[in-house]
Amino acid sequence: MDQFSTIVGLFGYSLSYWWVMIPAVLLGNLVGAIPGFSAANTIIILLPLTLSVDVEVALIFMMALYSASQLGNGIPAILVNIPGTGGAAATTLDGYPMAQKGEGQRALVYCFVASIFGGLIGTMFVLALLPVLSQVGNYLHSVEMVVIILFGLTLIAVIAAADMIKGLLAGMLGLLIGAIGTDFIYSEPRATFGLLELYDGIPLVPALIGLFAISEVFVLIERGRVLKDEYMDVVVSSKLSDVWVLVKESLGSWFLMTWTALIGVIIGIIPGAGASIASFVAYQQARTFSKTPELFGTGVPEGVAAPESANNGVTSGTLVPLMAIGVPGGSTAAIMMVVLQYHGVTLGPRLFIDNPELAYGIFTAAFITYLLMIPLMFPMAMYMSRVTTVPAFFLVPMILAFTLLGAFVPRGYMFDMGLAIAFGVLGYLARKTGYHVTAILIGIILGPLMEQYLMRALRISRGDVGILFSSNLGNILWVFLIITLLLPVYKSWQARKNQGEAA
Amino acid sequence: MTNKLHTISRRGLLRTGAAVGAASLFTPAILRAQGTYPTRNINVVIATGQGGGAETTARAFTNVMRTDLGVDFEFEFHPGAGGQVGYELYNSRRDKDGYNLLFSNMHPEIITYATQETNYNLPGDIIHFAKTGGTPIVCYVGANSPIQSIEQLVEMGRQNTVTIACSRLPHPGTIGMLSLAEATGADFNMIPYGGGNPTSMATITGETDAAVLTAGVAISLGEQVRVLGTFRSMEAFNVQMGNPPLVNDVFGTSIPELELAQGWAMHTEVWENMPEVRERLVGSIRAAFDNPELRAQHEAVNYPFDGVEYGDETVCAQIVADTTALARQFADRIRDS
Known part of the structure; x- marks a missing residue:
């Protein structure tokens, strides 16, 4: 009861810091929307600020920034086909087609609703079940992670459905590119061509920027603008009041948003996993259990809601191991840990006894941040969607300037700007020849993770592949994986059978 | 290159x-x-x-x-x-x-x-x-691990393969555990986790039997880990880790002091x-x-x-x-x- 009243009181306490949250939300949206800028490197840049203020202010600022950046990632993914981070790459699959056909505002509203809803559900879930969730890591080991990543990798097959050979080739190319760099076990360089910048593998941000942003620039130059001409009137005539209609409509997908947010929380708890895996898995699952899976990829709002809800669920998930055992679940959580340590806060189970206000306060701060996003974000959806009407003449230089800078920022190598351009050419050629750049990106993101967990599992078993089927939870996940792979086949067979009977 | x-x-x-x-x-x-x-x-x-x-x-x-x-x-x-x-x-x-x-x-x-x-x-x-x-290199296990001592870990390694999480293979911790395995006949399977946090998580969550890393990491994890032995004795660290034994003292080995x-x-x-x-x-x-x-x-x-x-x-x-x-x-x- 004491704990409950503490948490209730913390909501009010967090709300009193609205003056910290609002600028953090606006900044978080901005850095989340520019590829290469992230919550992690923004917190690093602002270290002098977060170290000089009270720990509560620092914590609330970082949490608000982190939560808002996850939402911001999806905005450029929808409007200009450029995900702010890998976590929003799945959002492009349906978000951008919606924007192209004049539904940019609708896609943005779904993105905002899913992000906020997913964030709120994730935070409440974590607050309610923190002691249980802190044990999740005990059951999700390398074997289980192999299967979870396979859920994401099967998205390649989904994307390949339209043209199997090209889809699989694109996925294979991504996996090959993902294998560049020093190997995980012996630290031996592979396919680095002697280039120091490749020793740590292909950096994700330049690859993301190249495949999506730069290649999109080339396409935009040809096409003139994002929006197809026939939909111009739809966008121009959209009204602010439409937003609230769309909010009501999008809340109809509450069940989808709830369970994809929970996928995000669970995956977020595992150190090293993160928003990329969560959003791809959520998209793949949403498609599998959809009544109209064939429409995914053509611009359905559920294809936006699922990954956005999941990647915001990750936000709370990554903080579970940080607060519960003092081990950060992701890069942003790691930087937050550094700041908290500088303030003399020792993370771990004792924190919940010694300083419950701080331990639970981080989650209530996230909750209040998501609530504050409602008045801040929704009115902007209509104006943001107008970006799709901007002629390429203006849009292209801005995209190029921001994204090339974004390619440079994470590692500070000029090389990465060149790499982004090289990936841009690759992405452009892929688009022109009918290969899907998302399939390439899935390989680049999930390939190294898959290798890492698989090699670790096989090393534990000294090469015995039987280890992949040695855990109860792993086996349950295998069954789910097989079901999700067979379900579309079964549905399609049933549909054909029904059609045959009707005929 | x-x-x-x-x-x-x-x-x-x-x-x-x-x-x-x-x-x-x-x-x-x-x-x-x-x-x-x-x-x-x-x-x-x-x-x-x-x-x-x-x-x-x-x-x-x-x-x-x-x-x-x-x-x-x-x-x-x-x-x-x-x-x-x-x-x-x-x-x-x-x-x-x-x-x-x-x-x-x-x-x-x-x-x-x-x-x-x-x-x-x-x-x-x-x-x-x-x-x-x-900082000394130490071997530790999760607080819930049944392994209570470095002797027990080695004994287990003599009977079956014991998995040891490490940050990377080229690391003083790996050298320490491989030296110990060689001297005692134990079978230690070193599993690299690519960093201190995942290495600690591996042993805390029980994916591996033990971990080898620096005393600083083990101390920062407090009650969540139990240090079984150290490869270099430094008084101030020993006190904070509950005075774990020096590996060389336990087994009469002459493994170089590792830090x-x-x-x-x-x-x-x-x-x-x-x-x-x-x-x-x-x-x-x-x-x-x-x-x-x-x-x-x-x-x-x-x-x-x-x-x-x-x-x-x-x-x-x-x-x-x-x-x-x-x-x-x-x-x-x-x-x-």
Whole structure:
């Protein structure tokens, strides 16, 4: 009861810091929307600020920034086909087609609703079940992670459905590119061509920027603008009041948003996993259990809601191991840990006894941040969607300037700007020849993770592949994986059978 | 291997204008360092990621040294390939002008140097000149583990394969556990987790039977881990870890004392040809040890001050030589493990 009243009181306490949250939300949206800028490197840049203020202010600022950046990632993914981070790459699959056909505002509203809803559900879930969730890591080991990543990798097959050979080739190319760099076990360089910048593998941000942003620039130059001409009137005539209609409509997908947010929380708890895996898995699952899976990829709002809800669920998930055992679940959580340590806060189970206000306060701060996003974000959806009407003449230089800078920022190598351009050419050629750049990106993101967990599992078993089927939870996940792979086949067979009977 | 492209640092890009950059191209580095050193901020390259132990220690020192030197320090992080990326970049792409230093996690990075093909030479190109401290290598298990002692771990290893999480294979912890396995007949299967956090998680969650890493990491995890044994006895650390036994004492082995030392390094060319830079930096680092603010800096971030001990260039040279020899001796066993 004491704990409950503490948490209730913390909501009010967090709300009193609205003056910290609002600028953090606006900044978080901005850095989340520019590829290469992230919550992690923004917190690093602002270290002098977060170290000089009270720990509560620092914590609330970082949490608000982190939560808002996850939402911001999806905005450029929808409007200009450029995900702010890998976590929003799945959002492009349906978000951008919606924007192209004049539904940019609708896609943005779904993105905002899913992000906020997913964030709120994730935070409440974590607050309610923190002691249980802190044990999740005990059951999700390398074997289980192999299967979870396979859920994401099967998205390649989904994307390949339209043209199997090209889809699989694109996925294979991504996996090959993902294998560049020093190997995980012996630290031996592979396919680095002697280039120091490749020793740590292909950096994700330049690859993301190249495949999506730069290649999109080339396409935009040809096409003139994002929006197809026939939909111009739809966008121009959209009204602010439409937003609230769309909010009501999008809340109809509450069940989808709830369970994809929970996928995000669970995956977020595992150190090293993160928003990329969560959003791809959520998209793949949403498609599998959809009544109209064939429409995914053509611009359905559920294809936006699922990954956005999941990647915001990750936000709370990554903080579970940080607060519960003092081990950060992701890069942003790691930087937050550094700041908290500088303030003399020792993370771990004792924190919940010694300083419950701080331990639970981080989650209530996230909750209040998501609530504050409602008045801040929704009115902007209509104006943001107008970006799709901007002629390429203006849009292209801005995209190029921001994204090339974004390619440079994470590692500070000029090389990465060149790499982004090289990936841009690759992405452009892929688009022109009918290969899907998302399939390439899935390989680049999930390939190294898959290798890492698989090699670790096989090393534990000294090469015995039987280890992949040695855990109860792993086996349950295998069954789910097989079901999700067979379900579309079964549905399609049933549909054909029904059609045959009707005929 | 050739490094084909040149890079500039993010801070460098923002700080220096094109005119200054162009002018500096035509100014020999050695001339720029003349005068009363230092006259501008000093750049610190760290070969691990942001937020790690190297950054924490380096910042504790530079926060003290900046008052003495009258300039600020700027950090850049170049993790990858066990420190090789940071070292290669520092050696080939940072001016040899005394305004670029390297802060090093000495033992793992020297092991990388000894076991990989590199384009730099230690100490021919980069010299470690000031050890700032060392943390013993320890073996620990999760608090819920049934393993209570190092003897029990070894006994289990004699009967079955025991899995040991480590940060990376080229690491003093790996050498310690493989030495112990060799001496006792135990079968230790080393599993690299690519960093301190996942390594600790592996043993806390029971994916591996035990883990081997630094005492600093084990202490920071508090009651969540139980330290079974240490490869170097340091009183202050021992107390905080519940006085674990020295592995050599338990098994009568003669495994080299293993620690993870940290320290400052610079271009050897600067060390040899710029005595003003050398003496000013060594003097400032030395003075930091006598400054109570250094302890305060460590305590402010809950980082153990107990391992802080100064070692001059001779101590560092000995560490480089010993660790290189040890790593080369174990190179095949690491590969075959």
